[in-house]
Amino acid sequence: MKKENNIITKKEQEILRLTTPLKFVDSSLYDIDGNQVKLTESLTKLECNLEPAKGILDDKEILKYSPDSQKASIIRINNNIANMNDFKKAYYPVIGKIILYYIMWIMLIVPIIFLNNNIIILIFIALLLLPAYKIRKIIKVRRAIKLDKIKTYMNSKNNEYSNINPKFIEYERQILKLKQEFSYKKNKATELIEKRFAPPQITYDKFISTVENVDKVFVSESETALDMLRYSNEYSEDMDEQIKVRIKTLKLLSKQIDELTNELLITMSKDTNSDETIKNLIDQMDKLIDSVKEYK
Numbered sequence: 001m002k003k004e005n006n007i008i009t010k011k012e013q014e015i016l017r018l019t020t021p022l023k024f025v026d027s028s029l030y031d032i033d034g035n036q037v038k039l040t041e042s043l044t045k046l047e048c049n050l051e052p053a054k055g056i057l058d059d060k061e062i063l064k065y066s067p068d069s070q071k072a073s074i075i076r077i078n079n080n081i082a083n084m085n086d087f088k089k090a091y092y093p094v095i096g097k098i099i100l101y102y103i104m105w106i107m108l109i110v111p112i113i114f115l116n117n118n119i120i121i122l123i124f125i126a127l128l129l130l131p132a133y134k135i136r137k138i139i140k141v142r143r144a145i146k147l148d149k150i151k152t153y154m155n156s157k158n159n160e161y162s163n164i165n166p167k168f169i170e171y172e173r174q175i176l177k178l179k180q181e182f183s184y185k186k187n188k189a190t191e192l193i194e195k196r197f198a199p200p201q202i203t204y205d206k207f208i209s210t211v212e213n214v215d216k217v218f219v220s221e222s223e224t225a226l227d228m229l230r231y232s233n234e235y236s237e238d239m240d241e242q243i244k245v246r247i248k249t250l251k252l253l254s255k256q257i258d259e260l261t262n263e264l265l266i267t268m269s270k271d272t273n274s275d276e277t278i279k280n281l282i283d284q285m286d287k288l289i290d291s292v293k294e295y296k
Helices: 010-019 059-065 070-078 084-115 118-128 132-146 148-157 166-196 202-231 237-270 276-295
Strands: 023-025 028-030
Touching: 010 059, 010 166, 059 070, 070 084, 084 118, 084 132, 166 202, 166 237, 202 237, 202 276, 237 276
Parallel strands: none
Antiparallel strands: 023 028
């Protein structure tokens, strides 16, 4: 059986997940992968921020694609570029747990004293000091954030992320979504060609070759567009237009694969030997590939 060739990487899939709007179904929120997203409740508001998966994105990518996440706040705190919102997001849940810990400690210490067991009492006194390191760290971070020089440094350090044009993120999301869809469609089209025209027929070789060429052009166009978005220093109308053209090309390539797949399904269900429509679609795909190459 032919191994599936996914053109979207694990990292790109994660970026797509983080940048795609959440879906609201039956009073719950879900990400693009169908995972339920937890709501974070504070004293003043209810928040819902996607957290990046562990070990996929580096710190810079997390700050770019998931700037409102708790992980991003922790990164800014560790690099001394945080503000009070970061402090609240990173440490308010921890503070809540510490408060709950001490409430439970107070509730248990009273009956422990009545047991009159010195060893157990000493253990509970030691437990009283257990969160001390975390409390000290929280106080230290809170004081650092209040310093004006930290705020000034934060503004200059975060400049590269605050200046990111929202269009860039949206274009990148669109391209990654198209890559994800195309990868699936291309694999299905290949499977249908193998069923419809068993190798080593000449027709099979021709059709598979064209689909592979479409795949190569799609990958080339998508990677070029992504590189333009990721490495560009500033927004320009010219680059914006080039990105739009490439997105349009990607949609056309994806549509051609769709039409080929549908026609293959129709001819199989009708049990007909007429391959003229399929051949015409393949010719159209070849012409589209040539036009893309000429545009370059």
